[in-house]
Amino acid sequence: MKGSSRNKDHSTEGEGTGKRPKRKCLQWHPLLAKKLLDFSEEEEEEEEEEDIDKVQLLGADGLEQDADETEDDESSEQRARRPMNAFLLFCKRHRSLVRQEHPRLDNRGATKILADWWAVLDPKEKQKYTDMAKEYKDAFMKANPGYKWCPATNKPVKTQTSTVTNRKKLWAFSSDSTKDLPSPRKVAKSEEMPQLNFGMADPTQMGGLSMLLLAGEHALTAQEVSSSTCQSDATNSTEACQKSSLFQFAEISSSTSQPDVPRAVKQTEESALFQFAEISSSTSHSGPSDLTKQCGTSALFQLAEMCLASEGVKVKEPGKIKVEASEDVTREIPEEMETELEKTTIKDSCKGKVEQSETGKIQDRDETKTEEPETAKCSHFTSLVMESSHFERNDSSKDYTCRSPELSMADINILGLSKPEKIKKKKKKNKLDRHSNEKSTPKKPCKKRQSSESDIESVMYTIEAVAKGDWGAERLAEIPRKKARPASNVKGSLLDTKSPKKKVKSKEKKTSKEKPMETTKESKPPDFLSVTASKEVPCEASDNIKVEPLTPTEEVVPQSLPGQVKTEDNDCVKKIETCGSRKSERSCKGALYKTLVSEGMLTSLRANVDRGKRSSGKGNSSDHEGCWNEENWAFSQSGTSGNKKLKRPKPKEEFVLGLAKLEEEFEKKFNSLPQYSPITFDRKSSSVPRKKRKVGSGSSEQPKSNKGSFQSQKKNLFHKIVSKYKHKKEKLNVPDTAILSEDKNSSEPAWKNKISIAALNTPEPAMMHEPLVGSQKRKARKTKITHLVRTADGRVSPAGGTLEEKPKELPQSTLQKTSSAETDCNSECTRSAESEETHSITPDMPAVSAFFSLAALAEVAAMENVHRSQRATPLPHDGQPNEMSQAPVLISCADQ
DNA sequence: CTGAATGAAAT
DNA sequence: ATTTCATTCAG
Numbered sequence: 045m046k047g048s049s050r051n052k053d054h055s056t057e058g059e060g061t062g063k064r065p066k067r068k069c070l071q072w073h074p075l076l077a078k079k080l081l082d083f084s085e086e087e088e089e090e091e092e093e094e095d096i097d098k099v100q101l102l103g104a105d106g107l108e109q110d111a112d113e114t115e116d117d118e119s120s121e122q123r124a125r126r127p128m129n130a131f132l133l134f135c136k137r138h139r140s141l142v143r144q145e146h147p148r149l150d151n152r153g154a155t156k157i158l159a160d161w162w163a164v165l166d167p168k169e170k171q172k173y174t175d176m177a178k179e180y181k182d183a184f185m186k187a188n189p190g191y192k193w194c195p196a197t198n199k200p201v202k203t204q205t206s207t208v209t210n211r212k213k214l215w216a217f218s219s220d221s222t223k224d225l226p227s228p229r230k231v232a233k234s235e236e237m238p239q240l241n242f243g244m245a246d247p248t249q250m251g252g253l254s255m256l257l258l259a260g261e262h263a264l265t266a267q268e269v270s271s272s273t274c275q276s277d278a279t280n281s282t283e284a285c286q287k288s289s290l291f292q293f294a295e296i297s298s299s300t301s302q303p304d305v306p307r308a309v310k311q312t313e314e315s316a317l318f319q320f321a322e323i324s325s326s327t328s329h330s331g332p333s334d335l336t337k338q339c340g341t342s343a344l345f346q347l348a349e350m351c352l353a354s355e356g357v358k359v360k361e362p363g364k365i366k367v368e369a370s371e372d373v374t375r376e377i378p379e380e381m382e383t384e385l386e387k388t389t390i391k392d393s394c395k396g397k398v399e400q401s402e403t404g405k406i407q408d409r410d411e412t413k414t415e416e417p418e419t420a421k422c423s424h425f426t427s428l429v430m431e432s433s434h435f436e437r438n439d440s441s442k443d444y445t446c447r448s449p450e451l452s453m454a455d456i457n458i459l460g461l462s463k464p465e466k467i468k469k470k471k472k473k474n475k476l477d478r479h480s481n482e483k484s485t486p487k488k489p490c491k492k493r494q495s496s497e498s499d500i501e502s503v504m505y506t507i508e509a510v511a512k513g514d515w516g517a518e519r520l521a522e523i524p525r526k527k528a529r530p531a532s533n534v535k536g537s538l539l540d541t542k543s544p545k546k547k548v549k550s551k552e553k554k555t556s557k558e559k560p561m562e563t564t565k566e567s568k569p570p571d572f573l574s575v576t577a578s579k580e581v582p583c584e585a586s587d588n589i590k591v592e593p594l595t596p597t598e599e600v601v602p603q604s605l606p607g608q609v610k611t612e613d614n615d616c617v618k619k620i621e622t623c624g625s626r627k628s629e630r631s632c633k634g635a636l637y638k639t640l641v642s643e644g645m646l647t648s649l650r651a652n653v654d655r656g657k658r659s660s661g662k663g664n665s666s667d668h669e670g671c672w673n674e675e676n677w678a679f680s681q682s683g684t685s686g687n688k689k690l691k692r693p694k695p696k697e698e699f700v701l702g703l704a705k706l707e708e709e710f711e712k713k714f715n716s717l718p719q720y721s722p723i724t725f726d727r728k729s730s731s732v733p734r735k736k737r738k739v740g741s742g743s744s745e746q747p748k749s750n751k752g753s754f755q756s757q758k759k760n761l762f763h764k765i766v767s768k769y770k771h772k773k774e775k776l777n778v779p780d781t782a783i784l785s786e787d788k789n790s791s792e793p794a795w796k797n798k799i800s801i802a803a804l805n806t807p808e809p810a811m812m813h814e815p816l817v818g819s820q821k822r823k824a825r826k827t828k829i830t831h832l833v834r835t836a837d838g839r840v841s842p843a844g845g846t847l848e849e850k851p852k853e854l855p856q857s858t859l860q861k862t863s864s865a866e867t868d869c870n871s872e873c874t875r876s877a878e879s880e881e882t883h884s885i886t887p888d889m890p891a892v893s894a895f896f897s898l899a900a901l902a903e904v905a906a907m908e909n910v911h912r913s914q915r916a917t918p919l920p921h922d923g924q925p926n927e928m929s930q931a932p933v934l935i936s937c938a939d940q
Numbered sequence: 941c942t943g944a945a946t947g948a949a950a951t
Numbered sequence: 952a953t954t955t956c957a958t959t960c961a962g
Contacts (some may be wrong), residue, residue, distance in 0.1 A: 126957045132948040136958060143959095150961040155944040162946070174947095183949075193949040194955045941960085951954075 124188050127180040130173040134162055137173075138718055161720070169718055176717055178711075 128136065135158045140156040142161075149157070162170070185191055 126955090128957055129947040132958055135945075139959065150944095151959050152942095152944040152961080154961095155946095157945095159945040177947085179960080193957090194951070933941080942960105944959100947957090949955085951952100 124184070124191060124194055126191075127184040128177060129181075130170065130177040131159075133177055133180075133714070133717065134158065134165070134170075134173045137714070137717055140719070141475055141719065165720070169720070172717060176713055178714065 135155065138158055138161065139151075140153055142157045143149065146153065146157070
């Protein structure tokens with residue numbers, strides 16, 4: 045992995061170096077390297093990597109800029125996602141159905157089924173999807189003239205994407221979350237673009253601003269996020285806390301600054317953020333170069349005091365906290381400044397954002413110590429900061445000295461560059477990167493849910509870290525009483541975090557999506573009713589859910605109930621209120637918001653606006669399962685100048701509107717696409733067994749055993765069998781009739797008709813040709829597998845390896861049965877097979893064994909088991925030669 | 941991150 | 952002819 049990545053990096057690096065000169069990267073680069081060394085165990089290697097990464101980033105940025113300037117958009121900003129092809133559309137449209145039908149089935153299995161469906165889908169119907177896909181494609185291409193499906197390979201594309209926001213696809217029709225994606229994307233883009241465009245100066249601000257924005261967004265997001273269940277509660281509280289922490293921070297900073305700087309007005313919006321900087325700067329003033337300790341300490345102390353004071357108000361029992369806090373601060377600062385910082389940054393990162401990691405740190409700790417809720421805040425804050433974490437790191441790298449504001453600015457700029465670190469941390473995941481990008485940039489609206497998720501995750505992590513962390517844990521233990529308790533209670537889940545996290549994610553997604561039920565299920569049955577609520581109204585459910593979460597929190601509870609708030613603002617307010625401790629939270633929030641906006645935090649604002657619009661506007665329209673509506677064509681460019689507008693200012697509205705329209709259109713179209721009930725397919729399959737995939741298997745195609753790695757084949761086979769087995773199982777459990785349940789979801793009555801028609805129509809003349817179509821490979825693979833299987837069962841020399849695996853999978857019972865009652869089974873099997881689609885196997889095969897489908901076997905086995913449980917002939921799975929003879933049947937079954 | 945599927949585009 | 956990547960989301 046590394047090697048490869050590294051290589052990439054290098055290549056990139058080359059490019060980066062080329063551009064490097066222009067950028068400041070060089071400057072910080074060395075520093076960073078040093079720091080990195082500290083951090084990284086493997087100094088050299090990592091260093092290189094980071095350097096490379098950075099370089100990449102730089103390069104990427106540069107590229108991006110260039111690209112932006114030069115070309116439209118896609119290449120530069122983010123690579124637009126390719127339009128979905130017909131099959132994907134189909135999948136998107138039907139996956140939910142499949143999943144409903146087979147709840148247990150994982151996506152892969154679902155995909156297989158979808159593929160089957162697709163295979164049997166009436167050409168006419170298929171054509172619809174194809175046309176739609178084409179339409180999409182055309183539109184997409186129109187929007188992105190020079191779009192290339194495959195990015196040139198080496199290009200830093202990845203880097204860029206990672207750096208920037210990958211995700212923004214011009215068109216996303218995400219069924220899931222719904223509206224978020226659409227407009228936001230563009231917006232995000234626009235935002236991002238501007239940043240890039242601005243270049244040096246802006247970046248600095250960007251960093252700070254972005255942080256703020258993030259915070260703001262997070263807050264907003266949080267609301268949304270909160271939608272999920274208990275976890276959500278935690279989240280909410282967290283968010284709220286976060287906000288409060290933020291505000292506190294601001295206040296504190298302001299207060300702190302006051303002494304030094306007159307101007308600090310408590311509530312002034314501007315002050316908060318800027319104050320931070322100032323404060324830090326002021327602190328630094330005392331000892332610019334080395335101040336680390338001093339500054340840190342002094343600042344820390346001040347902060348601590350401030351915090352304490354503030355907390356005092358909030359918390360009833362500050363005493364202990366205070367002491368502890370002070371202690372912590374002292375010890376921490378002096379000793380492991382950097383390390384700590386790093387850790388903190390990473391974990392808590394709370395500090396970061398604001399330029400002064402120190403202050404931030406202190407605060408965080410204080411808060412954490414003081415109250416759990418605060419911890420949550422911190423975490424939240426942290427989450428916000430997360431991205432910016434690199435920020436801090438940089439600072440630390442810089443000797444950690446408190447630099448004057450100017451320096452900080454520089455740092456900030458660096459921060460912009462800092463992305464690389466982030467990336468590293470994240471492991472360069474594209475997705476992650478995307479997320480991060482999104483987070484950092486306002487764009488998130490598009491993926492609100494993702495961002496939110498990520499946020500949540502980060503929060504969770506933070507929380508965990510805190511909990512685990514010395515201070516965190518202790519504090520919790522000590523303070524638990526009031527706030528802690530509630531918090532803990534609520535958050536028990538939070539602490540648990542991981543699971544919750546995921547759950548939250550899933551929840552969010554699901555909630556947003558159409559499948560409330562599953563979501564709830566997964567999310568956890570335990571939680572509550574929220575689930576039920578969610579079921580009813582998927583999209584909206586989130587809101588409801590949110591409410592619930594709040595309940596747990598002590599203070600918070602009241603407001604939340606009202607129910608979903610349409611607009612974010614309301615939610616925010618609520619949250620704030622919930623936090624309540626601060627009178628001014630609201631005001632603070634408002635101030636902060638203003639500040640942000642004034643700063644150019646438009647993005648955040650915009651995001652908010654978008655959200656609001658969405659919620660109010662289309663919002664829920666797509667409640668019912670599909671939520672297709674949401675699909676949006678981001679299509680930003682479509683209308684007008686396209687990217688250029690992105691540059692910045694453009695009112696999102698235009699975009700939004702335009703997008704919205706486009707989206708709507710798209711949605712409509714997409715929705716108009718026929719949705720077929722599973723039944724249809726089942727019938728078809730049953731009626732027309734042979735069709736493609738089956739045909740392939742059935743027909744005695746020539747085997748090409750050579751190809752591909754045997755192992756891979758085996759693996760595939762194995763998986764296939766397993767999944768199929770599963771699938772069958774499910775099927776067994778759920779009779780076709782069960783499908784009806786799906787109907788409600790689909791909401792489209794049409795299918796049946798179509799289905800029937802389709803079924804009738806399905807011409808299966810061309811079974812044999814088995815179009816190599818798309819990827820022959822896959823088919824070949826399939827074929828191979830089948831072939832193998834067939835061979836196995838067929839008397840032909842079976843591949844030993846394959847055989848081995850199969851036996852394993854098959855339940856002993858099956859074996860028994862097969863061995864024992866072949867003949868009997870035959871009839872049954874056949875019958876079952878028929879019922880099942882699988883039976884498809886070619887009629888050619890005289891041998892009964894051939895006909896057995898896995899499903900059939902399973903069925904039979906089950907039946908037999910029921911009837912004759914006793915005969916436990918524990919045959920070791922290893923197919924011994926002797927048994928092999930018997931085995932064949934089994935094998936064949938497995939195959940299918 | 942991977943994978944399961946198909947397909948359009950690019951290499 | 953082969954590779955990339957689009958969607959989804961459980962492992």
